[in-house]
C-alpha cells in the first residue's frame with residue numbers, strides 16, 4: 001500500500017520551452033489523445049493539489065487527471081506548468097473558495113452600516 005512505482009518509461013513525450021516564460025516543460029500525452037504541458041521534476045502529494053489539477057502517470061507513460069476522492073495519502077501527482085509559470089496568471093484553483101469569497105463580498109456590502117442620518121433640519125420658514 002502506497003508503494004511508489006518506478007518512474008514509468010515515457011513514450012512520445014519530450015520537453016518544450018514555455019512560450020510565456022521560456023522555462024522547459026514536459027509535453028506529455030493524455031488518455032484523451034491530447035497533450036498537456038507538465039512541470040518537470042515536480043511530483044507533489046496528490047492531496048496537496050486541487051482535485052482537477054492532479055495528473056498521474058500511467059504505466060504506458062500517458063497521464064490522466066487523478067479523480068480518486070479522497071486521494072490516497074501517498075499518491076504523488078504531476079502539475080501543469082501553467083500553475084507554476086511566472087509569466088501566466090494563476091487559474092482559478094479553488095472554484096468553491098472563489099465563490100465563497102464572492103458571496104462574502106456581497107454580504108459585507110449588505111451589512112455595511114447605514115450612514116448616519118443627516119442632522120434634522122427644519123424647513124426654512126423664510
Ligand SMILES: [Zn+2]
Pocket residue numbers: 018019020021022023081084085086087088
Ligand atoms: Zn512558463
